[in-house]
Amino acid sequence: MAKQQIQGMKKLNVHWADQMAEKIIAERGERELYTCASGITPSGTVHIGNFREIMTVDLVVRALRDRGKNVRFIYSWDDYDVFRKVPLNMPEPETLERYLRFPITMVPDTTGRNENYARHHEVDIESELPRVGIAPEFLYQAERYRAHRYADGMKKAMQARETIKQCLNEYRDDAHKMNAKDNYWPVSVFCSVCNRDTTTITGYDGEYAVSYTCECGNSTTEDLRTSQGFKLGWRVDWPMRWNEEQVVFEPGGKDHVSPGGSYDTAKLVSKRVYGWQAPVTMKYDFVTLKGVPGKMSSSKGKVIALPDALAVYQPEVLRYIFVVNRPDHEFSISFDTDVITVYEAYDRTERIAWGVDTAKNDEIAAREKRVYALSQVQPELPRVMPYQIGFRLLTTLMQTYSGDIAAVLAALGDVRPEQRETLINRMRCAWFWVTECAPDEFTFSLRRDGTKAVLSDAAVAAVRIVRDTVVPMIDAVDEKTFGQKLYAAATDADIEPKMLFRALYQALIGKEQGPRLASFMRIIGKETIQTILAGY
DSSP: OOHHHHHTTTTSSOSHHHHHHHHHHHHHOSOSOEEEEEEEOOSSOOBHHHHHHHHHHHHHHHHHHHTTOOEEEEEEEOTTSBOOOOOTTSSOHHHHHTTTTSBGGGSOOTTSSSSSHHHHHHHHHHTTGGGGTOOOEEEEHHHHHHTTTTHHHHHHHHHTHHHHHHHHHTTSOTTTOOOTTSOOOSEEEOOTTTOOSOEEEEEEOSSSEEEEEETTSOEEEEETTTOSOEEEOHHHHHHHHHHHHTEEEOOEEHHHHSTTSHHHHHHHHHHHTTOOOOOBOOEEOOEEEESOOHHHHHHTTSOOBHHHHHHHSOHHHHHHHHHHSOTTSOEEEEOSTHHHHHHHHHHHHHHHHTTSSOOSSHHHHHHHHHHHHHHSSSSSOOSSOOOOOOHHHHHHHHHHTTTOHHHHHHHHOOOOGGGHHHHHHHHHHHHHHHHHTSOGGGOOOOOOSSOOOOOOHHHHHHHHHIIIIIGGGTTTSOHHHHHHHHHHHHHHHTSOHHHHHHHHHHHHHSSSOOSOHHHHHHHHOHHHHHHHHTTO
């Protein structure tokens, strides 16, 4: 299908992102700006499960923009949260332990790479998101709180603390409700002496002055407009910022968006305290991992981050995984042989989108074309159809040429300049997968060092027949004919074809089996095979 025809499918309401965009427009009406939000506390490695929220917002943002809407995509780093726990994958844990209960922007980066612990984790995701075509506006909450941007928002919360208490109690059972006599303060304080949140608020003047004591012995009164230690608790901070940024869409994890959960509470606070209608939301489920190689998981403290996933899945294919799965459905990111299946599914979608394959009906065709469009790194589709080569075949090629990308490109021969970048990305993924993740039966290396397999006399005689009479015609016949010639060689040598094939695999790669022999030998090439078999 021509590019223009594919683009013509964008406005069809066939994908969940489009349906959510229509819902936002219907509920919020025509607006000059639609602000969509996401965010996380950078308390550790931002893993692929966290990425699901970013990706969910990105897809809805694209759907809104496809409808001609002006959209602001904000991503909040909640880097003024408390440092509660030392993760497994950071060096010098004993140093980090000394900063427990500090704001995470005041915790040092013990790797020495960035200015603080929070920034270390922020940089890791900010540097990778452009690879998958995601470019939000990053907001840093520590910076905003310390600049007193939220002084009036905190004042409003302090003055409305009884209303907020009612909101918090709304969905609690009697055993967990706060009593009328219970003191409730929506603001917490990092001590101006020890920097920890081990503080207790003792008084409030009804405007900006808040008094507190700390376990370190500090006792003082500070002003919300000038002190850098005050912060709203997250159940109030969340709706306060909805109003501040005029957010109309923000998804939430199933633990937050479930009935009576934190979203429902924040919705009440947003309306009753800040006068802002809570954003349209949608629930997203967990992302699990399947077939994770030990080296990869241990390097990240038993989590998989975006760079880890991109080592195996080219950006379009990683986006595709999230596009085809509805946010409220749990799914797995696989690193085992399912990787091949995922690539095959993406390639089939690509062929339908470009009109190379035909879908079963128009509805499926429309959905596949929309999925393909949303899977692309750039909102604009490629100028030409990407080079199609199966992932499994590519792993064979990459191993045959010992990971040499230039050699594989030369062997393929018909790759257009516009197709090179995407294909090279896939080659790198294939090489990483086969060297770091694939089971043994998928891996091999050619015997280029002159070593020989230990074969029976009958097997050696059969290998010689193949070398001398079959291999020379490898370029002159098609794959089917070449395969027939291999079977004929076994007959000529008076051995079972299975025995001949096993002998050839042993001679070529030192294993009992490998890729389909006829096509594999054609990939290796006549000269290389003759060199390897010369010693028999």
